[in-house]
Amino acid sequence: MKENINLSRRRLFSRRKDNALRPPFVRDDVEFTDLCSRCGDCITVCETKIIVKGEAGFPEVRFDNAECTFCGECAKVCPEPIFSLDKSPPWTLEASIQESCLAHRGIWCQSCKDACDVSAIRFTPTLGRAPTPELLLDACTGCGACVAPCPADAIVMIKPQTTPQ
Template sequence: MSDINQSRRRLFSRRKSNAIRPPWSRQDIEFTDICTRCDKCIQTCETKIIFKGDGGFPEVNFSIDECTFCQKCVEACPEPLFTATDDSPWQIAATINDTCLALNEIWCQSCKDACDPRAISFIPAIGKAPQPQIDTDICNGCGACVAPCPSHSITLLDKKKL
C-alpha cells in the first residue's frame, strides 16, 4: 500500500475514545454516531459529574463527585444510547496507582471510607501502613472513591483492561 493511501486511512479512521460515558451507555454502538449532543443528560445529572467533553459529547468526571445511579441521564436522553437499567451501569472499576499515600507508608484510608459497596479494603502489613486492595467484582464503578483521595491516586478503568 502506498504512503498516500496509508495516510488517508489514518486520517479517516476512528480513534477509540477512552472517555467514560454516562452509566448504562450501550457498548455495541459508536456513542458519537448516535448522540446528538443535546446536553439533556448533563442538565439532569444530580451530582453534576456529566460534562461536555471532546466534540461536545457527554463524559463523566469522578473528580467532581460520584454517580448515584439515579438514572436521570437515561430517562432524559431522547436517543437509543442506553441499555436497560437493570443491567450493570458500567464495565469499569477503580484502580489505585503508586502515588497512593498508603503505598508510600502514610496511613490513609479515604477511599475505603467513601466506598459504599465495600470494594476497597486495607490489608494489614507488619511495619508499614495497611495496603489497599480493590475487589473488582464488587466495585460498581460509582467513583465515590476518586474525589476524596488526597493524592489523586484512583482512576476508573475498563474491567477488561485490569
C-alpha cells in the same frame, strides 16, 4: 510524480477507539459517538454533575468532585436510542489504585475506603508499616466515590479492557 497525503486529514475520517468514560446504562451494541446528538440533556440532569461536555462536545464522565448514583436520569432524558435502563451492571468501569497511593509510600490513609459505600476497598494491617489497600473488583460498582477524596489522586476509573494513563 508522488502525491503528498496529509495524514492528519486522513485521521479525521478514520474511526478511532472511543476511550472516553461515557454515562452509565449505555447499550453495549451501539457506538456512542455515532448516535449521540450532543444535545447536553444528560449533562443538565446529572444530579452529581459528573457528566460534562468532553471532546467534540460529547458527554463524558469525570469523577473529580463526585460519584455516580446510578439514578438513571441521563438515560431517561436522552432523545436518542443510546441507553438501556435494564442494563446490569450499568457500566463496566472499575477503580484502579495507582502506585502514587499514600499507603504504598508508608503514609496512613484510608480515605478511599471511607468513601466506598459497598466496601470494595479494604486495608489489611501489616506489622511495621501502614496498611495497604486491596480492591475487591467483584464488589466495585464503578461509582467513583473513591476518586475525589483521594489526596494523592491515586485512584482512576478505567474500562477493564484498557490500562490507566
